[in-house]
Each structure stands twice: as structure tokens, then as C-alpha cells.
Amino acid sequence: MDMNTEGRTLIKTMGRSIFLAALAVGMSSSLSLAADKMKFTFNWTADDGDLGFVLAKKLGFYEELGIDIEFEEGRGSSITSQLVATGQTDVGYADAPAAMNVASKGANFKIIAPILEGNTSAAISLKESGIETIKDLKGKKVAVCAGCSQTALLDPLLKANGLEQSDMEIISVDGAAFLGLLTEKKVDVVLSDPGSISAPLRDRGIETTAILYRENGIPTVGLSLIAREDKLAANPDLYKRFIEASLKGWDAARRDPDAAADALLEMYPKANSRDASIWTAQNLIIPALCVEGASTLGDVPDANWNITYELLTTYLGLPNTKPITDYYTRDYLPENRPACP
Incomplete structure (x- = not known):
């Protein structure tokens, strides 16, 4: 092979390499641009009740499913519910009774996945x-x-x-x-x-x-994910992916609370200390992820919903003009959910 031929071959090879590299960068950029943005508002300032979400983000579970997630700290379950109702956030994290109370006043949203199947109040x-x-x-x-x-x-x-x-x-x-x-x-x-x-x-x-x-008489459903019905209808796949990534994060957190505590402190340095987060996870949060009779994370048995409804209609003035099933839906739960113990 003469020098000219060898040079041309080298230039072609380099050209192909540069083209492939540029193509890879372009594809990566396209994938990044294609990620769906979601704003997720917690029930309160970031704490141990959010361990599974922050670990999911840390481990890339949202990103893997094409979601560019933004966390926002909250100011109480009722206020978070109002933010969801008015479209100021895409999904909220709120205690089920507080969310149902807001929904009963005409707010158009549903509970789409209980995370803490039992309350921790x-x-x-x-x-x-x-x-x-x-x-x-x-x-x-x-x-x-x-x-x-x-x-x-x-x-x-x-x-x-x-x-x-x-x-x-x-x-x-x-x-x-x-x-x-x-x-x-x-x-x-x-x-x-x-x-x-x-x-x-x-x-x-x-x-x-x-x-x-x-x-002590209040076995209500606990912290749950909520979203507006029009947003759910407009992009059901997005919410299914969001729940899937979130439940995957909570499954990882219950298996490794140390890693979850580290992720929380990395993202929110003002949260509880590492030891406090681990203690809370082990003694309070993880036991509330699955209630008796539940087969998977994110899906509370009908009996627990009925008890919640009875308590709220009896004591909190929740209207009994519509059934409990009007307040929640299982339509956006992923098929393969982490199993309860």
C-alpha cells in the first residue's frame, strides 16, 4: 500500500470515527431532550418519609424510565393537595385523609398509589x-x-x-x-x-x-401519590413510569436503609442525621410500607380504604354522597410491583 492510499484510508477511518462519535452524542442529546419533565411536591420538608424517592433519583430509576424529575418540598398534605388541584405541580405526596378532604370539596385529582399503606401520625x-x-x-x-x-x-x-x-x-x-x-x-x-x-x-x-x-383507632391509609385527572388522562404512560420508578426506589430503600439515608443527606443536608434517618426507616417507615393483607407495595387492600372512608365520613364530615372508589384508582399501577413480605 502506497503512502497516498494509506493516508486516504486513515482519513476515511478517522472520518467514520468522528461521525459515529458525533452520532452517539446526538442520540444521547436527543434521548435527554425526550425525557418527560415532572414536578413532584412532597408533603413537607424533605425527611425520612421521602427516602425511597431520593434513592430512586440517586440510582437513576426515573432517568432510566425517561423522566426528568424535579423535587419540591411541601408545607403540609392539605397544601400539597391544593397545589396538585390547581395544576401547580404534576404529582403530590400527601396523607390520604387530608387529600380526600380536599378532593371532597371539588378538587379534580385522585390518589394513584399509596406509598405508606399505614399512617405514621x-x-x-x-x-x-x-x-x-x-x-x-x-x-x-x-x-x-x-x-x-x-x-x-x-x-x-x-x-x-x-x-x-x-x-x-x-x-x-x-x-x-x-x-x-x-x-x-x-x-x-x-x-x-x-x-x-x-x-x-x-x-x-x-x-x-x-x-x-x-x-389507637385510626388505621387510615398513609402518605400517597396524587395527581390531577386531566393530567393523568393526557399522559397515562408517564404516570405509570413515575410510579414504577418510585416503587422501585422504595423497594431499594427497605432493603438498604443506610444507602437511602445517605442519598437523603446528599440531596438535603438539613434533613435528619444519618443515624436518625436509619432509625426512623427501620422503626417507622418500612413497617408502614405494607399493611396486613397487602400483597405488593403501592396497593392497599379494599378493607383499609373502607375503614379510612368510614372514619372520614363519620368524624371529619367527608360527604358520603360518592363512594370511596371515587377518591382513588389502581389504573396507573405497574404490573410488576415489589412484593410485600
Whole structure:
């Protein structure tokens, strides 16, 4: 082979390589551009209740299914539900009873997948206070926050245990003030999630008692994914992919809570400490992912929906003019869901 021929061959080879490289870059860019953007609003500031979502993003599960996900921190389940209802976010994460209450007032959205099949709400006090049952709240100062799911369920919780709000002093404050009010003993009890109160106080060597709603007459469906019906109808495949990626993330989180805690702190450095997140995941969040009778993540048995509906229509004024099935749908659940233990 003469030099001219060899040179031409080399140039052709280099040209093909450059072309293929450019083609690969172009295809990659096209795939990136084709990703569906989604805004996902949490129920509250990022915490251990979001472990599965942040791990799903960290591990690339959303990206693998063609979703460019944006997380937004929330300000309570009722407010998140309103943001979904008004189209200000594509999907929300809200406590089922609070979401149903908003939906009952005409908001056009549905629950599309319960993540915490059992609720994690609790009446939390310092252990030294001696408060061990709901009945012990009588005569106490109880802090609540407007728009929080625990507040929405306060009346049925009290009624299920023979009390009324008039039996105690109810103080409405910003949920961000709960830790200070409790540790400074300005209130006796806060209604919240133990992951937001008990876990960080445990890091400081302060013991608490958490009286779980679900063990005291309020076994309602917990934190769930919600979306507007028009958005669901416009792009059903997108929501199916979103749920699939999310459930995959939660499956990974229950198998490796350490990795989930690391992902949460990497994305949200102001969240609970690593030890607190792991403790909360193991003791509160993971046990709530599957309720008795559930076969997979993301799908609550009909019996639990019926109990939730009965409690809300009896105690919270939820209209009984339409059935519980009007509030949720299984149409967007992926076929292959992670199994319950």
C-alpha cells in the first residue's frame, strides 16, 4: 500500500470515527431532550418519609424510565393537595385523609398509589412527662399545625378514645416550632410524625413517647401519590413510569436503609442525621410500607380504604354522597410491583 492510499484510508477511518462519535452524542442529546419533565411536591420538608424517592433519583430509576424529575418540598398534605388541584405541580405526596378532604370539596385529582399503606401520625411527648396513652392528653397543652394531616385526624382520634378538643388546650403553630416548644416544655404534646420529632431528639439524647394513631383507632391509609385527572388522562404512560420508578426506589430503600439515608443527606443536608434517618426507616417507615393483607407495595387492600372512608365520613364530615372508589384508582399501577413480605 502506497503512502497516498494509506493516508486516504486513515482519513476515511478517522472520518467514520468522528461521525459515529458525533452520532452517539446526538442520540444521547436527543434521548435527554425526550425525557418527560415532572414536578413532584412532597408533603413537607424533605425527611425520612421521602427516602425511597431520593434513592430512586440517586440510582437513576426515573432517568432510566425517561423522566426528568424535579423535587419540591411541601408545607403540609392539605397544601400539597391544593397545589396538585390547581395544576401547580404534576404529582403530590400527601396523607390520604387530608387529600380526600380536599378532593371532597371539588378538587379534580385522585390518589394513584399509596406509598405508606399505614399512617405514621403520632401524638409525641417527652418520655419524662409520663404521657403514655391518648387519654393522658386530657388537661394537656397540645401543639398542632394548620394543614398537617395529624391535625385533620385529631377529632376522630380523640373521639375514638373518649375525648374532645375541649378536654385540652389546643395551640396552633408552625410545625417548624414543634421541636423547640416540646423541649422547652411550652407544650406537653405535638401532633406530628416521629421521624420529624422523635428521631432528631434521640440524636440529642432526649427520649420521647410516640403514641401512633394507627394503634389507637385510626388505621387510615398513609402518605400517597396524587395527581390531577386531566393530567393523568393526557399522559397515562408517564404516570405509570413515575410510579414504577418510585416503587422501585422504595423497594431499594427497605432493603438498604443506610444507602437511602445517605442519598437523603446528599440531596438535603438539613434533613435528619444519618443515624436518625436509619432509625426512623427501620422503626417507622418500612413497617408502614405494607399493611396486613397487602400483597405488593403501592396497593392497599379494599378493607383499609373502607375503614379510612368510614372514619372520614363519620368524624371529619367527608360527604358520603360518592363512594370511596371515587377518591382513588389502581389504573396507573405497574404490573410488576415489589412484593410485600
